Every structure is written in C-alpha cells, then in structure tokens.
Amino acid sequence: MSKKHKKEHHEEHADETWLIPYADLLTLLLALFIVLYAMSSTDSKKFQDMSKAFNIAFSSGIGVLEQSSVISQANQFESTQDPKRHEDTKDMSEEERQALQQKEQQDLEKLKQQVDKYIQSNGLTTQLDTKLNQSQLTITISDSSLFAPGSAKVKPESRKLAIEISNMLTKYSDYEVVVSGHTDNVPINNDEFESNWELSSMRAIRFMNIVLENKQLNPRNFSNIGYGEYRPIASNDTADGRSKNRRVEVSIIRKYADAAKSVSVSTASTADAKTPAAGAATKSGTTANAATK
Incomplete structure (x- = not known):
C-alpha cells in the first residue's frame, strides 16, 4: 500500500518592516506635542531655548537626546546672535532707553574725568590719553610707559597705573571692557x-591680568585682543608716528549705544585703520627700530 505523504505546512512569517516608519511617525508626533505644549506655556524663555535646541539638532544632524552637545551649541548661537546679552532692551520704551543712555553718558563722562585728573596730577599727558565717542570710552596708554623695548612684561613702576585704572573701573563693573594691544x-x-x-596679544593679556587682580571686577566682562600693526593711529613713516602706534587701549563699551551713530563711528574708525602704512623699511632701518618696540 502506498504511503500517503502528508504535506507539511510552514507558517508564514509576518512582514514587520512597517514598524520602522511607524516608530519614526511616533517620534515626530512626540516632538510635535512637546513643541505644542511649550507654545501653550507662559514661559516664553523656555520655548525659545527649546526652539533653538530643536533647530540645531535637526539642522546639524545631532541627536535631540544628546543634551550636552545641543545645549552647548544653543548657548553659542545665543551669544553670537545677542551681543548685548547682559541687557534685555527689546521691551523698553523709548523714554526708558533714553534715560538709560543718559545715565550711561554721565557714567562714562565721570570716568573720563577721573582718568584725565589722574593723568594731569601725575604728569602723564604724553603717555596717556582718553577719548569718548558714541560706542565706547577708550584709554590709550603708550607702550613705553608700560613695557621695555621688545618685551611684554609690565614694568614694576607701571603696575601702579594698571591698579589705578582697575580701581576706577570698580564703580562701573557692569560694563564690558576690551584690552587691545598694538604695535608699529x-x-x-x-x-x-x-x-x-604675538607681541601685541601678550602685552594686552599681561596688562589685563594686573587689572583683574582687583577682585571687585568680574572677569566675565573682560576680553583682550592683539591687533599687531594693523590698526595704526599715525603714519609709520616717522619715529614719532611709530611711537604713537605702539600702545595698549582699554575700551569701556557702551551698552545702550545709538545704533545709527555707532555705525558712523565704526565706519570712520575703519577708514582710519585702512590708512596706507609706511613703505618697506631698509634693512638697516628695520634693525635700528626693532629695539624700540
């Protein structure tokens, strides 16, 4: 008798590839509900922070859950987009803004008078100068009064000047201060x-370090920069001009500067900075003048 072979039935496996787009859809819905919830909240600051985080995550390929990376980039984005991060002036009325500008003007004029009085009483008119414009108060210090030629070490007798400036700044500690170095x-x-x-940068750093020995000043409000020879205030054709170009500047930045006036001042400063420098010095002249830096 022939054996009947029973046909074996194999159970078919279900196709589960649909789970992938389904999971993506759920993730997007979750993100949508989070954003909607944030929009319904009265805390607009949190919504702005979350919006920046999502924007950075989706535009740079960084996972939303990689919190440290997202927050770090969001903070960088905020600092670059909001140069006046210490003051929120968006909702100020024109009267309030003008009142703050007037107080700021009085503060900077008072500080300028203090520095000018110190200059006069100590016979430093040839070594220090002050200038107040629509963007900042600048204290210009000749390098010869601070440093030995070719050195970035502040002279012991010149530390007193840095300390005096730091003491004057304590009453205006909420202003941003930029210390810049310049050479010929x-x-x-x-x-x-x-x-x-390197020389201009290190001179700015060394001077700023002495100023910040004053613990009443907030280091977060200070920064330094070296311009080298590229921001001259006089011609490098003469020894006197080169001497003026070798300097350290302490700039106290306005917080409520008039935007239109600041642009005009900035444009004028840029034009001055682009003044053609002196022609190439002869080999012997370069060697002779290198020691006067």
Missing part, C-alpha cells in the same frame, strides 16, 4: 616673539 610695522626681532601679533 617694524618686524619684531627677538627670541621671545615671532611676530607683532
């Missing part, structure tokens, strides 16, 4: 510095 166009010629960039 003669190439530096020693073993410590390879370029005028």
